[in-house]
Amino acid sequence: MVYKDLADIIFPNAKDISYYEEKYPSRNLKEGAMVLRVAPSPTGNVHIGTVYQALIAKKLAKQTDGVFFLRIEDTDQKREIDGGILQIIDTLKNFDLEPDEGMISETEEKGAYGPYKQSQRKEIYQAYAKYLIEQGKAYPCFCTPEELDEIRAKQEAAKIRPGYYGVWAKYRTFPVEDAVKKIQAGEQYIVRFKSQGREDRRIKHKDIIKGNVDFPENDQDIVIIKSDGLPTYHFAHVIDDHLMGTTHVTRGDEWLSSVPLHLQLFYELGFKAPKYAHTPTLLKSDNGNKRKISKRKDPEAAASYYQEVGIPSLAVKEYLLNIGNSSFENWKRQNKEKTIDEFEFQLNKMSVSGALFDMVKLLDVSKIVISRFSAEEVYEQTIAWAKKYDAELLKLLENKDYSLKVLGIERGNKKPRKDIAKWSDVKDNIDYMYDEEFFKKAHNYEYQVISDKSDIDKILTLYMEKYYNENDDKQTWFDKIKELAGEMGYAKEVKEFKANPEAYKAHVGDVSTVLRIALTGRANTPDMYEIMQVLGKESIKKRFEKAMEK
Numbered sequence: 001m002v003y004k005d006l007a008d009i010i011f012p013n014a015k016d017i018s019y020y021e022e023k024y025p026s027r028n029l030k031e032g033a034m035v036l037r038v039a040p041s042p043t044g045n046v047h048i049g050t051v052y053q054a055l056i057a058k059k060l061a062k063q064t065d066g067v068f069f070l071r072i073e074d075t076d077q078k079r080e081i082d083g084g085i086l087q088i089i090d091t092l093k094n095f096d097l098e099p100d101e102g103m104i105s106e107t108e109e110k111g112a113y114g115p116y117k118q119s120q121r122k123e124i125y126q127a128y129a130k131y132l133i134e135q136g137k138a139y140p141c142f143c144t145p146e147e148l149d150e151i152r153a154k155q156e157a158a159k160i161r162p163g164y165y166g167v168w169a170k171y172r173t174f175p176v177e178d179a180v181k182k183i184q185a186g187e188q189y190i191v192r193f194k195s196q197g198r199e200d201r202r203i204k205h206k207d208i209i210k211g212n213v214d215f216p217e218n219d220q221d222i223v224i225i226k227s228d229g230l231p232t233y234h235f236a237h238v239i240d241d242h243l244m245g246t247t248h249v250t251r252g253d254e255w256l257s258s259v260p261l262h263l264q265l266f267y268e269l270g271f272k273a274p275k276y277a278h279t280p281t282l283l284k285s286d287n288g289n290k291r292k293i294s295k296r297k298d299p300e301a302a303a304s305y306y307q308e309v310g311i312p313s314l315a316v317k318e319y320l321l322n323i324g325n326s327s328f329e330n331w332k333r334q335n336k337e338k339t340i341d342e343f344e345f346q347l348n349k350m351s352v353s354g355a356l357f358d359m360v361k362l363l364d365v366s367k368i369v370i371s372r373f374s375a376e377e378v379y380e381q382t383i384a385w386a387k388k389y390d391a392e393l394l395k396l397l398e399n400k401d402y403s404l405k406v407l408g409i410e411r412g413n414k415k416p417r418k419d420i421a422k423w424s425d426v427k428d429n430i431d432y433m434y435d436e437e438f439f440k441k442a443h444n445y446e447y448q449v450i451s452d453k454s455d456i457d458k459i460l461t462l463y464m465e466k467y468y469n470e471n472d473d474k475q476t477w478f479d480k481i482k483e484l485a486g487e488m489g490y491a492k493e494v495k496e497f498k499a500n501p502e503a504y505k506a507h508v509g510d511v512s513t514v515l516r517i518a519l520t521g522r523a524n525t526p527d528m529y530e531i532m533q534v535l536g537k538e539s540i541k542k543r544f545e546k547a548m549e550k
C-alpha cells in the first residue's frame with residue numbers, strides 16, 4: 001500500500017487539485033495592483049480592529065487598482081454567534097468599506113474566486129489535504145485527547161518543548177497499512193501536516209511592517225483538517241490566499257509568529273507565498289500602562305459603539321488613518337478639501353510596535369470632521385442617528401428650516417465651530433435655540449461680573465428699546481452694544497477698562513455676557529450675533545422678559 005491508497009480512503013471524493021488551479025486562474029490585473037482581504041471570524045461582536053484592517057486593505061487595493069475582498073472565516077463553528085456574518089457585512093457598510101468581492105449577505109456573495117465563506121470550501125481544502133497525503137506530506141493522526149494530554153504531561157515533566165513533533169509525533173511514521181486498517185475499523189482521526197522543519201534552523205522573513213525577522217523553523221506537525229472535516233486557520237489561510245490571488249496579507253501581529261509555518265505550507269504545496277504585513281495591535285493607555293483594547297473592558301473596542309454614540313464613520317476612519325500613518329494628520333491639515341481617498345497610505349510607514357488608540361484624540365478628530373460638514377449634512381446625519389437612538393432629538397429637529405439655521409451658526413466660514421464630536425452631543429449643544437426647550441427649563445442666570453439686578457434689567461430693557469435692530473449688520477450690532485455699555489457707565493472698550501479700572505463699573509464684554517446669558521442661559525455659546533439673527537426679535541424679547549422675572 002502506498003500514500004495514494006491512504007489518500008483515497010480518507011478523501012474518496014476529493015477532486016484533483018488541478019481542477020481548482022484551473023477554476024481560479026491568476027488575476028488579470030495591472031502591474032503593481034494589490035489584492036488584499038479582510039478575513040474576520042463571525043465569533044463575536046465586530047472589533048474596531050477589524051474596521052482598521054478593512055480600512056487599510058481597501059485603501060491599498062483602491063490606490064493600486066487592485067481588489068479588496070471579504071472572506072468569512074467560519075471554521076470554528078462551535079464559537080460562531082447568531083447573526084455574526086451579517087454583523088460583519090453591516091459594519092463594513094456602515095463604515096463605507098464594502099468589499100469588491102466576497103459575502104454581501106448571509107447567503108449571497110459576489111466575485112469569481114468564491115465561495116468566500118470557509119465552511120463552504122470544505123471540498124477544496126480536502127482536495128489539497130489529499131494531495132499532501134499522496135505526497136507523504138500529511139498523514140492521519142489517531143491520538144485521542146487523553147493521549148495528547150499524556151504526551152504534554154510527559155513533556156512538562158521532562159521540561160521539554162511541548163507539542164506534536166519529532167519523536168513525540170506518534171503517528172508520523174505509522175505504517176500506511178495500519179492507518180488504513182484503523183480507518184476501515186471506523187476509528188476517529190484528524191489530518192496532520194508532516195513538517196520537514198527543524199527547530200535548530202532559522203527561517204528569515206521580511207515583513208513589510210516589522211522588517212527583517214527570523215524565527216526557528218516550524219517542526220510541529222500541526223493539524224490541517226479537524227475531525228469535523230474543516231480546516232484549521234493555518235491551512236485555510238494558505239489555500240484560500242493562494243486560490244484567491246491575495247498579493248498582500250495584512251493582518252494583526254498576533255499572527256507574526258505563525259509565519260514560519262505559513263511559509264512552509266506555501267512551499268510544500270508549491271505555491272508562491274504572498275507578502276506579509278503584520279499590523280500593530282491597537283493599544284489603550286490604562287493607568288499609565290498600555291494594554292490591548294479589549295471588548296470586555298472598553299466599549300470603544302466594539303465597532304458598533306461609534307454608530308451608537310453617533311460618531312461619523314469618516315471621523316473614525318480619519319482617526320484610524322492617523323494611527324496607521326502618522327503623516328496623515330499633517331497631510332489632511334494641508335489638504336482640507338481633499339477626501340481621504342486621495343491620501344496615499346504606505347504600509348511600510350506603519351509603526352512597528354503597538355498603536356495607541358485614544359478616544360479623546362478620536363473625538364477631537366471627529367470635531368474637526370464635523371466642523372467641515374455643511375449644516376445640511378449635520379442635519380441629515382443627526383436625523384439618521386436620532387431615528388434610532390433619540391426620539392426627543394428627532395422631535396426637536398422637526399422644523400428643518402429652522403434647524404438648518406441653528407446648525408448653520410458659525411459653519412462654512414474659515415474657523416467653523418468645533419463643538420460637536422458626536423450626534424449624541426447635538427441636543428445639549430443646541431436645545432436652547434428652540435423656544436419650546438428654552439422656556440421649559442429653569443435657568444439660574446449667573447451673570448458673572450455684573451450682578452446688580454436693577455442694572456441687569458436696565459441693560460436688557462434699554463437694549464431692546466433703543467439699540468436692537470434685527471437688520472443691523474454685525475459691526476453695527478456690536479457698535480450698539482458698546483454704546484449701550486457707555487450709556488450705562490461701563491467701559492466701551494476692554495482696553496480702556498484695563499487702563500483705568502477705577503473709572504468704570506465693568507466693561508462691554510461684561511455687558512455682552514449679560515445679554516448672552518439672558519438669551520441662552522449659558523455663558524459659552526457660539527457667536528451671539530448669529531444667535532440673535534436665528535432667534536429673531538420675538539424670541540429675544542420673550543427671553544429677556546423671562547430673565548427679568550427672576
Ligand code: GLU
Nearest residue numbers: 039040041073237250251
Ligand atoms: N480569521 C482570522 C482572525 O480573525 C484572520 C486573520 C487573517 O487576516 O489572516 O484573526
